[in-house]
Amino acid sequence: ARGPSSFIPLGEIPQEGGESSLHQLLQAFVSAGRVDHVAMVMGLHPQYLSSFWKTQYLLLRMDGPLPYHKRHYIAIMAAARHRCSYLVGLHMREFLQVGGSPAWLQGLHCAPQKLRNLNEINKLLAHRPWLVTKEHIEALLRPGQDSWSLAELVQALVLLTHYHSLASFVFGCGIRPEEEQDVGSSCWAPSPHSSSSPASGDSMGGSGGTDAMQEVEVLMERMKLLQENQLEEEGVTQEEMATRFELEKTESLLVPSSDILDPSLQSNIRCFLEDPEFGYKDFTRRGEQAPPTFRAQ
Numbered sequence: 001a002r003g004p005s006s007f008i009p010l011g012e013i014p015q016e017g018g019e020s021s022l023h024q025l026l027q028a029f030v031s032a033g034r035v036d037h038v039a040m041v042m043g044l045h046p047q048y049l050s051s052f053w054k055t056q057y058l059l060l061r062m063d064g065p066l067p068y069h070k071r072h073y074i075a076i077m078a079a080a081r082h083r084c085s086y087l088v089g090l091h092m093r094e095f096l097q098v099g100g101s102p103a104w105l106q107g108l109h110c111a112p113q114k115l116r117n118l119n120e121i122n123k124l125l126a127h128r129p130w131l132v133t134k135e136h137i138e139a140l141l142r143p144g145q146d147s148w149s150l151a152e153l154v155q156a157l158v159l160l161t162h163y164h165s166l167a168s169f170v171f172g173c174g175i176r177p178e179e180e181q182d183v184g185s186s187c188w189a190p191s192p193h194s195s196s197s198p199a200s201g202d203s204m205g206g207s208g209g210t211d212a213m214q215e216v217e218v219l220m221e222r223m224k225l226l227q228e229n230q231l232e233e234e235g236v237t238q239e240e241m242a243t244r245f246e247l248e249k250t251e252s253l254l255v256p257s258s259d260i261l262d263p264s265l266q267s268n269i270r271c272f273l274e275d276p277e278f279g280y281k282d283f284t285r286r287g288e289q290a291p292p293t294f295r296a297q
Contacts, residue, residue: 004037006174013040036090037175038166059159060094065151066159069100073115074156077108078163080272081126086170086177087163088269107271114146118156119274125157126164127280 003010042049060071072095079087092105104111108119121136140148148156169175270276 004040004176004178006176008041008044008173013043037086037178038170041173041175042169055162059155059162064155065149066155068098069095070115071155071159072098073100073104073111074118074159075163076272077115077118077122078126078160079167080269081123082164082167082171083269084167084170085269086175087167088272089177108274109271112146114148116274117146117148118160121157122160123275123278125160127278 003013005013039049039053042052060068060075064071066074072091075091076088076095079091095105096102108116117140121132121140124132124136137153140153141150
């Protein structure tokens with residue numbers, strides 16, 4: 001049977017399992033009216049699922065400065081930047097259920113200018129967050145017909161970053177589309193090494209899932225070889241091994257921003273993107289002359 005994840009066997013998903021997991025799934029059903037595949041997979045970690053659903057509930061359903069339909073539209077904008085058609089489709093349905101205008105779903109160009117003004121900071125937060133400056137905030141708060149209040153903007157930014165992160169969870173867990181979703185709405189990230197794009201209309205059980213699994217296997221094999229070489233080469237330092245691994249990871253996993261221009265990309269994602277060629281660009285040089293990176297966790 002096809003489960004909610006391409007990576008996790010259906011028998012391991014807590015549908016009728018432990019009381020704690022089942023309790024969290026029931027809470028998810030009560031709060032959202034349904035248990036989607038994200039909640040089912042996250043049920044493997046009940047405490048995390050509990051925190052996640054409390055956050056979701058507060059962001060999307062509790063009182064706040066933004067109307068409900070605008071919250072879901074912002075979620076669509078955020079997910080579209082990462083080409084996550086699973087979340088885009090999910091929140092398009094939610095958007096309509098809370099009274100959103102179907103015309104807005106024709107594309108970002110049909111949304112109010114106030115929402116369109118979020119495009120710049122949305123793409124920066126999604127791909128190059130280190131470029132965000134106070135000027136971006138000031139521009140959105142500047143008095144005018146389409147200006148944002150501080151409270152509205154705070155909620156909008158939290159929604160954007162929340163759904164940028166959730167898109168990574170969807171990709172990393174191989175979340176499958178639900179039965180009511182369009183079969184062509186694959187939630188796989190385009191692969192630079194794949195001969196067939198996962199956005200071409202194949203279901204999760206098709207070539208998109210196979211290609212992604214093959215890429216994971218190739219990466220794991222490379223990591224294994226690196227570890228073996230480390231044992232053989234006693235003179236190799238940890239720093240040199242880290243550099244080698246980073247190079248392998250970069251070659252294997254970095255997705256060129258040009259992939260977004262693929263004509264086979266679903267229209268339900270492409271229509272919500274402005275400046276679609278904008279993507280991740282490494283902010284530091286690799287190798288011996290790489291500048292030190294300040295890390296604050």
